[in-house]
Amino acid sequence: MTATIPDDTTGPDQSPDDALGATEPPLVVSPAGWAFRVAAMAFLAWLVLLYPSNVLSPFSVPASDANRMSEAVVFAIIGLSLNVLIGYAGQVSLGHQAFVGIGAFTSAYVVTDMTQEVVLGVIVAAIIGGIQALLLGLVSLRLSGLYFALVTLVYGVMAQQSIFAIEAFTGGTAGNDAPRPTGFESDYRYYYFCLIGLLAVLFVDWRLIKTKAGRALLALRENPRVAQTWGINTKSYTLVAFVTAGLFAGLAGGLLAHRDLRVVANPFDFNLALIFVLMTTVGGLRNRLGVVLGSMFFAFLRNGYLIEKLPGAEPVLDFIDLSPEFAPLVIGPVLLLLTLTLLPGGFGQLAKPFTQWLGGGRFRWVPADKEVMITDVRA
Amino acid sequence: MLFAISGTDIFQSLVIGVVNGAVYALIALGLVLVYRSSGIFNFAQAEFGTIAVYGTWFAFANWSLPYPLAAVFGIVCGVVASLLTERFVIRPLSQGPKVTLLVATAGTALLAIGVAFWRTGDNALKFLDPLTPANGVSVLGVQVSGQRLLTLLLLIVAVIGLTLFFRSPYGLAVLAASQDADASALVGLNVTRISMMVWGISGLLGATAGILLQGGNSFTPGAITGLALIPGFTAAVIGGLTSLPGAVTGGMIIGMLESFGRLSTFDFIPGASSVSVFVVLLVVLLIKPEGLLGGRTA
Amino acid sequence: MSAPEPIQSDEHTTVLETRDVSIRFGGVQALRDVNLRVDQWEICGIIGPNGAGKTTLFNCITGFYEPTSGRVRFRGQDVTDLEVHQRADLGMGRTFQNVGLVKGSTVGENLKSAQHLEVRYGAFAGMFGSPKTFEVEQHTTERARAILDLIDLGHLWDTRVQGLPYGIQKRLEIAAVLATDPDLLLLDEPGSGLGPEEADALGDFLLQIREDFRLTIVMIDHHVPLVTRVSDYMYCLNFGETLCEGQPNDVRNHPEVVKAYLGEDPDAKPGSAEFAAQGV
Numbered sequence: 007m008t009a010t011i012p013d014d015t016t017g018p019d020q021s022p023d024d025a026l027g028a029t030e031p032p033l034v035v036s037p038a039g040w041a042f043r044v045a046a047m048a049f050l051a052w053l054v055l056l057y058p059s060n061v062l063s064p065f066s067v068p069a070s071d072a073n074r075m076s077e078a079v080v081f082a083i084i085g086l087s088l089n090v091l092i093g094y095a096g097q098v099s100l101g102h103q104a105f106v107g108i109g110a111f112t113s114a115y116v117v118t119d120m121t122q123e124v125v126l127g128v129i130v131a132a133i134i135g136g137i138q139a140l141l142l143g144l145v146s147l148r149l150s151g152l153y154f155a156l157v158t159l160v161y162g163v164m165a166q167q168s169i170f171a172i173e174a175f176t177g178g179t180a181g182n183d184a185p186r187p188t189g190f191e192s193d194y195r196y197y198y199f200c201l202i203g204l205l206a207v208l209f210v211d212w213r214l215i216k217t218k219a220g221r222a223l224l225a226l227r228e229n230p231r232v233a234q235t236w237g238i239n240t241k242s243y244t245l246v247a248f249v250t251a252g253l254f255a256g257l258a259g260g261l262l263a264h265r266d267l268r269v270v271a272n273p274f275d276f277n278l279a280l281i282f283v284l285m286t287t288v289g290g291l292r293n294r295l296g297v298v299l300g301s302m303f304f305a306f307l308r309n310g311y312l313i314e315k316l317p318g319a320e321p322v323l324d325f326i327d328l329s330p331e332f333a334p335l336v337i338g339p340v341l342l343l344l345t346l347t348l349l350p351g352g353f354g355q356l357a358k359p360f361t362q363w364l365g366g367g368r369f370r371w372v373p374a375d376k377e378v379m380i381t382d383v384r385a
Numbered sequence: 386m387l388f389a390i391s392g393t394d395i396f397q398s399l400v401i402g403v404v405n406g407a408v409y410a411l412i413a414l415g416l417v418l419v420y421r422s423s424g425i426f427n428f429a430q431a432e433f434g435t436i437a438v439y440g441t442w443f444a445f446a447n448w449s450l451p452y453p454l455a456a457v458f459g460i461v462c463g464v465v466a467s468l469l470t471e472r473f474v475i476r477p478l479s480q481g482p483k484v485t486l487l488v489a490t491a492g493t494a495l496l497a498i499g500v501a502f503w504r505t506g507d508n509a510l511k512f513l514d515p516l517t518p519a520n521g522v523s524v525l526g527v528q529v530s531g532q533r534l535l536t537l538l539l540l541i542v543a544v545i546g547l548t549l550f551f552r553s554p555y556g557l558a559v560l561a562a563s564q565d566a567d568a569s570a571l572v573g574l575n576v577t578r579i580s581m582m583v584w585g586i587s588g589l590l591g592a593t594a595g596i597l598l599q600g601g602n603s604f605t606p607g608a609i610t611g612l613a614l615i616p617g618f619t620a621a622v623i624g625g626l627t628s629l630p631g632a633v634t635g636g637m638i639i640g641m642l643e644s645f646g647r648l649s650t651f652d653f654i655p656g657a658s659s660v661s662v663f664v665v666l667l668v669v670l671l672i673k674p675e676g677l678l679g680g681r682t683a
Numbered sequence: 684m685s686a687p688e689p690i691q692s693d694e695h696t697t698v699l700e701t702r703d704v705s706i707r708f709g710g711v712q713a714l715r716d717v718n719l720r721v722d723q724w725e726i727c728g729i730i731g732p733n734g735a736g737k738t739t740l741f742n743c744i745t746g747f748y749e750p751t752s753g754r755v756r757f758r759g760q761d762v763t764d765l766e767v768h769q770r771a772d773l774g775m776g777r778t779f780q781n782v783g784l785v786k787g788s789t790v791g792e793n794l795k796s797a798q799h800l801e802v803r804y805g806a807f808a809g810m811f812g813s814p815k816t817f818e819v820e821q822h823t824t825e826r827a828r829a830i831l832d833l834i835d836l837g838h839l840w841d842t843r844v845q846g847l848p849y850g851i852q853k854r855l856e857i858a859a860v861l862a863t864d865p866d867l868l869l870l871d872e873p874g875s876g877l878g879p880e881e882a883d884a885l886g887d888f889l890l891q892i893r894e895d896f897r898l899t900i901v902m903i904d905h906h907v908p909l910v911t912r913v914s915d916y917m918y919c920l921n922f923g924e925t926l927c928e929g930q931p932n933d934v935r936n937h938p939e940v941v942k943a944y945l946g947e948d949p950d951a952k953p954g955s956a957e958f959a960a961q962g963v
Contacts, residue, residue, distance in 0.1 A: 098484050100491070145667055149674045152426055152487055156622055157666065163615050164663035167656030210810050217809025217816055221796040225785045232783040235745060236863055237771035237800035246806045276611075280495050287488055328503050335499030342492035346485060347477045375787060375843065 035366050043364055054201075059194035069193040073265065076193070078305040079200040080261045083207050085286045085301030086294070087254030090211070092283070093291035094220065095247035096227035098155045101162025102255055102282045105135050107274030108165060109259020111176045114184040114269045124187035128203070128260035135256020136249045143248035147241050154248070162279055170271035181270035184263040196265060203261050204298075207254050211294060219246050281308075284338050288345045289353045295361065296354020303353070307334040350374055396525040398644040404533045405616075406640025407540045411594035412609075412617030413624065413632035414543055415587040421627050422563045422583040424483060428491040429470055431617060433588045434595020434609035436497055437463035441596055442513050452514065460592040466497065467588020471581055479580075494610055501606030515601030536597040540633065543590060547629050550586075559583055616643065619662055623669045625676025634677060638665065696723045697759075698867055698899045704743050704753035713739045714923045716753070719901075721867070721916075726893060726900045728914030728931060730907055732943055736923040737903040738780060741869055744901075745777050746770045757867070772800055776865030780872050782852045783859075786845040790836070790855060793844060794827035797862040801826075827862065834858050849876050857888075861896060868892075870902040874909050882909045889913050911935050919943065 035043070056062050058075045084106060091097050099105070112134045113127035142161055146154040170176050190199040214220045222243045226233035230240050263269045281304055289300020306312040310330025313319045323333055345352045351374040363369040412431055419427045441459030444450045450458065474489050502509055517531030550556040562569040562579045570576050595609045616639045623638060624631025639662055645651075646658030654660060669677065699721040706714045714736045721727045729737050742748040744755055746767040754763045762770050777783070784793050802823055809816045831837050834854050844852060853873065860868060873889070874882045886909055893900060904910045910917065910931070917934040919926040921943045927934055934940060 092484060092488070096482060096484050098487055145670055149670065152483060153622070153670065155426065155484075155487060156618055157670070160615060160619055160659075160663050160666050164656065164659045167659040168654070171655030209812065213812045213816075214810045217806075217820060218799065218802045218804065219806035219809055221792060222799055222806075224788060224792070225796045228785050228787050229783070231747065231767075232779065232785060233796075234747075234767035235771055235775075235777050235783065236797045236859070237768050238796075239766075239768045243806065250810065276615075277495075280491055283488055283491060284495070327506075329506065332499065332502040332506075335495065336503050337499075339492045339496030339499055343474060343489065343496065346481075346489050346492070347474070375845070 033366070033368050040366075043366065046364060058197050072193040072197050074306065074311060076197045076200045076265045077262070077308075078302040079197070079204050080258050080265065081285065081301040081305035082298040083204055083254055083258040083261070084282050085289055085297040086207050086211055087251045087258065088282055088286040089289075089291060089294075089297045090214070090247050090254065091251040092286060093297075094215075094223040094227065095244050097244060097247070098152070098283060099158040099251065100155050100276075100279050100283065101158035101160075101165070103274040103276065103278040104158075104162040104165035104169070105138060105252055105255035106259040106262065106278075106282075107170060107271065108138065109135050109256035110184070110263035110269045110274075111170070111182065111259075111271075112256070113260030114182040114263045115175060117185060117264075118183045124185070124264055128257060128264075131260035131263075132253045132257040135252040135254070135259065137252070138256075139248040139252025140245065143245045147245060159276075159279075162276060166271065166275060170274065176269070176271060179271070181268050184267055184269050186264050186267070200261050200265065203257055207257065208294065210250070210254075214250065219243060223247055281334075281338065284342045287352065288338075288341045290345075290351045290355055293351065293354025295357055296352050299353045299357060304334070304338065307337065310334070393526060394648055397527050398648060399641070400524055400527040400529060402641035402644040403637060404529065404536065404640070405643065406620075406637035407533075407536045408594050408598045408613055408636075409616040409620045409639050410540055410633045410636025411536075411543060411590050411597070412613045413620040413636050414547060414629060415590035415594075416617060416621045417624070417626060417629060417632045418547065418583055418587045418590070420621070422559045423475075423479075423580065424563070425475065425486050425490065426483075426618075427587065428487065428614065429467075429494040429497065430587065430591045431595070431609040431612075431614035432494040432497045432607070433463040433467050433591035434593075434598065434613070435501070435604070435607060436466045437592030437595045438513055438599045438604055438608065439501060439511075439606075442511050445514065446511075452516070456516070456596055459596055460589065463592025463595065464585055464588040467584045467591065468581060471584035475584070476577070476580070494607075494614075498607040498610070505606070509605045510603055511605075512603045513596075513599050513601070516596070530601075532597060532600050539593060539597065543593075544629055544633055547586075551629075555579075555582065616640075616662070619666050623666060623677055625678045628676065628678040631676055631678030697721070698723050698725075698757070699744065699901065700756040701740070701744065702754045702756070704740070704750045704755065706739060706743060706748055706751045712923055714743065714750070717920070717923075717925055719744075719918065721899055721901055724893065724897065724899055725915045726889065726902065726913050728910035728917040729901065729903045729920060730905070730910055730917065730934075730940075731920035731926070733905075734922075735920040735943075737920055738871055739923075740920070741777060741871055741901075741903065745775055745869060771863060771865075774864075774866035775869065776860040776863050776867065777869035778856050778860055778871055778873060780875065782849070782856050784844050784852060784856050786843075786852075788844065789840070790831065790842050790844060790847075791824075791827060791840040793855065793859050794830055794862050795823050797859040798823050798826060799863070801862075801864060830858050830862050850881065853877075857892075861892065866897075866899060868898050868900045870900065870904075872904050873902060874904045874906040877906070882906055885909065886913045907935060 052062065057065065058067055058072050060066055084102065088099065088102060091099055109131035113124070113131040116122045116127035116130050117124050142157050143154065146157040171178065176182060186196055187199060190196045222233065222238045223246075225236065226238055226240045226243060233240055285301045285304035286297055288304070289298070290296030303312075310333055313323060313330040313333055320330065323330060328336060349355055351358070355372070355374050358372045359369050362372065412434070415430045416427055419425055419430070437459040439459070440462030441455045444455035444458040445452060448455075470490070470493050474493050475486065478486055478489055505511070515530065515532055516535065522529055522534070551560065558569070558574050559579050559582070562574055562576050566576050594613065598613060599608060617636070620635030620639045621632050622635070624633070624635030642661045642665060643658040646661045651657035697720055699719065701717055701719040703716045703718060704714055705712070705716055717736075717740055719727075719740070729740070731737050739748065743750045746762070746765060746769075750763065754761055756762065757770065757773055757775060760773070762773065765773075785796060788796070802819060804813065804816050804819055828837065828840065831840060834857075836851065836855065836858070839847070839851070844855065847855070853876070857870070857873065870889075874885055877885060889900060889902070890913055892898060902910060902914070914931045916928070917931040918928045919934055919937070919940045926939050926943055927937045
């Protein structure tokens with residue numbers, strides 16, 4: 007027999023809105039409704055798969071724009087990398103530019119200096135990224151809290167000033183060549199190469215969350231004490247998250263190198279690390295679609311590209327005397343602070359009504375789940 | 386001999402190390418203060434210094450204020466920025482995860498940089514006059530300007546002041562609030578006011594450090610963050626994150642490591658300064674994770 | 684069960700033993716020389732006024748605190764230097780005063796997470812989609828559903844824990860700990876916030892799961908009648924020291940115990956001072 011406790015037992019966690027059994031009947035979607043949804047999905051598939059390379063498209067996207075989209079896809083991978091750290095493990099890396107940069111130089115080195123295939127170069131880049139995270143994690147995990155952030159911060163600066171300056175590895179200030187893989191030489195084709203990388207990362211991220219490690223991470227981030235009593239080794243699993251994030255970042259670096267055809271150290275500075283953290287948070291932690299959208303948005307925002315393309319954006323900026331070049335520096339942090347204080351779900355939260363509708367539900371606003379943080383000793 | 390280092394080199398590096406270390410120590414003190422009272426890593430700390438530098442420059446160049454008054458105005462700007470951060474970023478998020486707060490302070494720093502670029506546009510590069518005439522006194526054969534000596538003096542004043550502060554009722558209130566904010570509120574401590582006080586003092590330290598570091602130099606938005614944030618943080622961590630003398634020791638160590646790392650003898654290691662800082666950080670964390678002078682909070 | 688079967692011949696195998704466990708926090712002696720012995724399949728009750736050190740003792744047993752002196756032995760093994768998750772692996776399960784669940788996740792996710800030790804594949808095998816992991820995952824889900832059905836809460840599978848009524852959360856917490864497949868269950872105030880009938884039902888439930896899951900149970904509760912009813916042996920702590928121990932009824936009526944509760948009637952019923960003090 008079981009302890010029968012009536013549902014109306016009151017307690018500190020109960021709020022009247024969340025009463026049980028208040029679910030409404032599921033929406034029955036009419037054939038026309040489904041037709042709309044299928045059409046919307048087809049449009050999205052076209053937008054992602056065909057539009058960038060001008061297939062079945064009335065538009066003619068210039069090669070430079072396709073190249074921009076490749077960069078956006080790579081940024082999405084970097085966002086997913088930081089999402090594993092910040093979103094799942096509750097840790098933050100402020101040296102991610104170094105992980106990405108070293109990935110880029112590694113892949114270029116493997117392909118140019120060791121004359122190997124690009125695919126191998128990118129895989130090696132990912133593995134090197136994982137190893138860096140493992141070593142840094144082993145040192146910083148001896149301490150609780152946010153030490154990983156500080157270690158990565160100092161590591162990033164060190165990498166920028168030292169590792170990137172090792173001529174044998176990076177070619178010094180001149181950089182190193184990073185040719186594209188056979189069959190993906192054009193800017194249009196290379197976009198698909200990046201897209202394959204993103205799909206691989208999305209698959210791993212999906213399996214991560216659906217299996218043991220992901221569950222362990224979500225438990226230990228919110229309530230490390232409970233996680234431990236369930237037998238979860240919190241340090242090991244935090245390390246797993248570091249390594250996974252390192253793998254993703256290294257892979258992204260490799261893809262970025264061959265997009266640019268030439269890797270130079272300059273762009274991989276501390277500012278870039280901050281942009282990575284920004285785009286992931288604004289995208290919406292623990293929300294895959296949100297992180298991808300947020301990262302792409304920030305990628306397009308770089309050097310004022312999006313503002314040039316967006317009709318009506320420039321007059322507004324002119325009015326407030328903000329040049330497109332500096333706009334990302336103002337818009338980014340403002341979005342970040344607004345997201346953190348007002349809309350913790352970020353872009354993912356904004357996209358939810360639409361994804362819900364696509365899946366056969368209603369198109370309506372879903373309030374964000376309030377984040378639960380347990381720090382109480384007795385918890 | 387492999388390492389050819391002359392006596393003058395050593396003296397010069399020592400003096401430069403101490404002088405730069407003093408600025409790092411000032412930044413580190415601000416970081417320690419905030420960390421100790423609320424467990425937050427404040428990534429905007431150094432940018433309060435940049436704001437102060439801009440404020441000083443603006444008052445000096447545009448309003449033609451006398452230099453000391455302009456500097457006071459600049460420091461007020463830095464403190465106000467710190468207080469605004471506390472009110473509009475830290476307080477709304479105070480119940481959230483620490484990682485969120487870290488990201489938020491980093492975002493605040495970036496916003497300050499962005500706004501500075503926005504307002505100054507393409508001619509963002511400015512020059513701030515030195516606080517004192519360049520030729521100061523000679524220490525161990527190295528010329529040290531009055532401004533640098535002032536930095537050292539202010540560092541000593543800051544350490545003594547903060548030590549006294551933590552022994553005063555206000556300081557004890559800060560420590561109590563950091564232990565248990567709810568309980569402190571229950572026994573009648575005004576937790577909000579305590580938090581404002583901490584951020585105000587921390588802003589004051591950052592602002593002062595900024596002007597002392599930047600006087601006599603050209604600067605752009607983000608200047609102090611680029612120059613002193615990471616050394617300041619490393620100094621604070623090496624010192625133990627909760628210890629005031631630790632922050633000063635850490636600052637001096639980082640200052641020395643950087644100045645000695647720049648000696649031409651070490652040119653065969655690219656970026657010897659930052660490598661040595663990184664290595665020392667790792668070694669300290671591996672051997673004495675609680676920091677050189679860290680340990681139990683007083 | 685993952686744990687080795689107990690030795691059949693000796694019915695009174697000691698499962699848990701603390702020997703002279705003491706702990707100081709700064710100037711406060713939270714526990715002093717506490718000796719506890721819990722035998723196989725026993726339900727051991729710990730009572731004592733607020734601040735007596737009951738939860739601190741649990742934290743020493745499960746590894747959240749390191750005792751200043753003294754040892755903790757679990758199934759014959761000295762576990763004093765092991766970490767919390769290692770002790771969990773050996774078969775210790777515990778609940779918390781304010782509900783030990785991952786409240787931001789759904790009920791189903793919680794019951795799957797709690798099976799962490801039962802899921803036998805590596806973190807990276809799962810991540811890279813090894814075919815075996817899909818099979819194991821299906822089994823994990825089925826087992827989680829079975830446990831949820833066992834406590835009649837199957838309909839809550841997709842509900843977020845945060846927002847569920849307190850009583851339901853308390854039940855879910857026990858279900859989650861059972862999912863870890865423990866040999867020893869440490870319950871920290873399972874009866875808090877329950878009315879008299881509910882407390883009765885909880886007592887039956889505890890006796891039932893002891894049979895079904897072959898458990899040894901240590902429980903802390905303020906609800907003295909509940910503890911007295913289900914316990915085989917009882918301890919009373921006061922100011923970090925063992926005040927007395929013995930048969931539940933003897934302990935309950937022991938003059939020192941009555942005094943420790945400051946004249947409160949140990950037969951506290953709802954509405955009495957003790958209940959009022961708990962804000963129930």
